[in-house]
Amino acid sequence: MNNTLPTPPAVSSAPDQLSAVVFDWAGTILDFGSCAPMGAFVRLFEQFGIRVSIEQARGPMGLAKWDHIKALGTLPEVDAQWEAEYGRRLSDADVDRLYDVFTPLNAAVVPDFAGFIPGALEAVADARARGLKIGSTTGYNRPIMEVVTAIAAKGGYRPDNLVCAGDVATGRPTPLMMWRCFAELGICHPHTVVKVDDTEVGIEEGLNAGTWSVGVSVSGNAMGLPLADWLALAPAQQATRRAAAQARLQGAGAHYVIDSVAALTPVLDDIAARLARGERP
Numbered sequence: 001m002n003n004t005l006p007t008p009p010a011v012s013s014a015p016d017q018l019s020a021v022v023f024d025w026a027g028t029i030l031d032f033g034s035c036a037p038m039g040a041f042v043r044l045f046e047q048f049g050i051r052v053s054i055e056q057a058r059g060p061m062g063l064a065k066w067d068h069i070k071a072l073g074t075l076p077e078v079d080a081q082w083e084a085e086y087g088r089r090l091s092d093a094d095v096d097r098l099y100d101v102f103t104p105l106n107a108a109v110v111p112d113f114a115g116f117i118p119g120a121l122e123a124v125a126d127a128r129a130r131g132l133k134i135g136s137t138t139g140y141n142r143p144i145m146e147v148v149t150a151i152a153a154k155g156g157y158r159p160d161n162l163v164c165a166g167d168v169a170t171g172r173p174t175p176l177m178m179w180r181c182f183a184e185l186g187i188c189h190p191h192t193v194v195k196v197d198d199t200e201v202g203i204e205e206g207l208n209a210g211t212w213s214v215g216v217s218v219s220g221n222a223m224g225l226p227l228a229d230w231l232a233l234a235p236a237q238q239a240t241r242r243a244a245a246q247a248r249l250q251g252a253g254a255h256y257v258i259d260s261v262a263a264l265t266p267v268l269d270d271i272a273a274r275l276a277r278g279e280r281p
Contacts, residue, residue, distance in 0.1 A: 014189075014192070015188075015189045015191075015192065016192075016275050016276055016278070017192060017272070017275060017276075018130065018132055018192055018193075018194065018268065018271060018272050018275065019132065019133065019185075019187055019188075019189065019192040019193060020132050020133040020134070020135055020181075020185055020187055020192070020193045020194070021124075021127045021132055021133075021134060021135070021193070021194045021195075021196060021264075021268070022134075022135035022136060022137060022178065022181050022193060022194070022195045022196070022206070022211070023124075023134065023135070023136050023159065023196050023197075023261070024062075024136070024137060024138060024196065024197040024198060024199070024202050024220075025136060025138045025140065025145075025148060026113075026138070026140070026198075026220075027061075027117075027198035027199070027216065027219060027220030027221050028117070028120075028196055028197060028198050028216055028219070028220060028261060029116065029117060029120045029124075029136075029152070029157060029261065030113075030114050030115060030116050030117060030120065030148075030152060030157075031110075031113040031114060031115070031117075032115070032117050032118075032219050032226060032227040032230075032260075033219070033220070033221075033223065033224055033225045033226045033227065033229070033230070034058075034061060034198060034199075034220050034221040034224065035113050035224075035226055036106065036109055036110045036112070036113035036114075037057070037061070037065070037068075037106055038054050038057050038058060039054075039109060040102060040105040040106040040109055041057035041068070041069075041072065041102070042054060042057055043105060044069070044098060044101055044102045044105055045072070045078070045098075047101060048082075048085070048098065049081075049085045050078060050081045050082060050085065051081065052072060052078060054224075056072065056075060056077070056078070057072065058221055058224055059071070059072075059075075060072065060201075061139070061199050061201075061221040062139050062172050062197070062198075062199025062200065062201035062202045062205075062221070063139055063165075063171060063172055063201055064139050064141075064165030064166065064171035064172070065099065065102060065103070065106070065139060065140065065141060065144075065165060066095060066096075066099045066165070066166075067165075067171065068139065069095050069098050069099055069102060070090070070092070070095045073090035073094070073095065073098075074090070078090075082094075103141060103143050103144060106140075106144050107143060107144045107147050110144060110147050110148055110151075111147065111151060114148060114151040114152070116152075116155055116157070117219045117227075117260055117261060117262070118227070118260070118262055119260060119261060119262025119263075120157070120260075120261045120262070121155070121156055121157060122262070123261040123262060123264045123265065124157065124159075124261075126264075126265050126268070127264075127268065130268065132268075133160050133185045133186075133187075134159040134160050135159060135160060135161050135163075135181040135184075135185050135193075136159040136161065136162050136163070136181075137162075137163045137164075137172075137177040137178065137181060137202075137205065138162070138163075138164055138165065139165050139171065139172065139199075140164060140165060141164055141165055141166045142164050142166065142167070145162060145164050149162065160184075160185060161181060161184040161185055163177040163178075163180045163181055163184075165177075167180065168180055172199075172201040172202055172204065172205040173200075173201040173202075173204035173205050173208060174205070174208060175205060175208040175209035175210075177205065178190075178193075178195065178205055178206065178208075178209035178211065179209060181193075182209075190209050190210035190211050191210055191211065191212070191275070191280045191281050192275065193206075193209075193211040193212070194206075194211060194212045194213075194214060194267075194268065194271060195209070195211045195212065195213050195214065196214045196216065196261060196264065197213070197214075197215065197216070197220075198215065198216045198217075198219065198220020198221050198222060198249075199220065199221050199222070200222075200248060200249065200251070200252035201252075203215050203249055203252040203253055203254045204252055204253065207252075207253050207281070210281065211281060212255050212256075212271050212281045213252075213253065213254050213255055213256075213281070214254060214255065214256045214257070214258065214264065214267055215246075215249030215250070215252070215254035215256070215257040215258070216249075216257075216258055216259065216260050216261060217242060217245035217246045217248075217249055217257050217258070217259060218230060218242060218245065218259040218260055219259065219260035219261070220260075222244075222245035222246075222248045222249055223241060223242070223245045225241075242259070255271075255281060256270075
């Protein structure tokens with residue numbers, strides 16, 4: 001019988017040096033515009049006789065998908081439709097039913113939106129070249145991420161860990177998924193970690209865990225446009241919409257806001273310098 005225990009991860013213990021970057025997935029690493037869940041949410045509620053707009057569906061992005069569905073059900077317009085259709089308010093049991101339908105709906109469409117955001121693989125390679133660990137958290141559940149991670153791996157993206165909604169008791173904006181990242185990656189000092197995300201609750205997740213938080217404004221949910229639609233906008237339109245997306249992420253407390261992970265390298269340089277000076281998030 002082999003009693004040899006698996007080798008634990010090397011512990012990152014230097015308090016004045018970067019140790020890891022924890023990336024979100026949709027809208028941050030792949031799926032420019034974070035488009036995959038939107039149609040699934042709309043179709044989900046349609047199956048139950050309820051109209052939900054794309055704009056409404058985007059509102060709670062970043063939450064665990066069960067929580068996202070419940071949040072949509074509390075919108076006044078959706079709440080009124082549900083009560084008219086079913087004679088009662090949306091219950092947790094109803095959310096359970098919706099969630100069971102949503103997971104295969106979303107899993108079926110994610111391959112169509114799994115392209116890497118331009119510059120994402122290069123940004124990850126730069127972080128690894130610095131000796132940093134690559135963590136990941138997501139509002140997707142495990143069944144959906146089984147599809148996503150297989151596609152990402154074929155394209156060359158294999159983070160050092162993955163924490164999904166449902167892996168811990170509560171998801172974003174609480175720090176529990178980040179804390180699990182720290183444990184799995186051997187991180188001792190949260191302030192040596194950088195969290196990169198495209199949603200307000202994802203930014204708050206990093207802040208609540210004590211990390212630096214970097215928002216991506218153009219590639220993700222805050223903008224909500226596929227790459228082709230973004231590129232088709234006139235420069236003035238891009239500037240206006242970029243400013244609005246930046247304001248949302250800054251309002252959530254992001255330490256830095258960049259267009260996409262393609263611009264992450266100078267941010268890591270700046271954070272590394274600040275840590276060396278003794279600064280903390």
